[in-house]
Amino acid sequence: MFGTGTKHRSDFNRMIQDAREGKIDLILVKSISRFSRNTLDLLKYVREMRSLGIAVLFEKENQYARAIVED
Numbered sequence: 001m002f003g004t005g006t007k008h009r010s011d012f013n014r015m016i017q018d019a020r021e022g023k024i025d026l027i028l029v030k031s032i033s034r035f036s037r038n039t040l041d042l043l044k045y046v047r048e049m050r051s052l053g054i055a056v057l058f059e060k061e062n063q064y065a066r067a068i069v070e071d
Helices: 010-020 039-051
Strands: 026-029 055-058
Touching: 010 039, 039 055
Parallel strands: 026 055
Antiparallel strands: none
């Protein structure tokens, strides 16, 4: 399905790759639903970004990703 996975989201995948390559230190997103509509993908990528030391901020919800995936 198109709306739920990341396979067909080329800009999203480029952002994730840039983050992996150290080109990004903060990801600012309008809302959680713009980052991912799939909870498993959301947690997967937020956890990965966290492990890379990259902050993810969701503006609408006024939440840092670390609060969403607190250990």
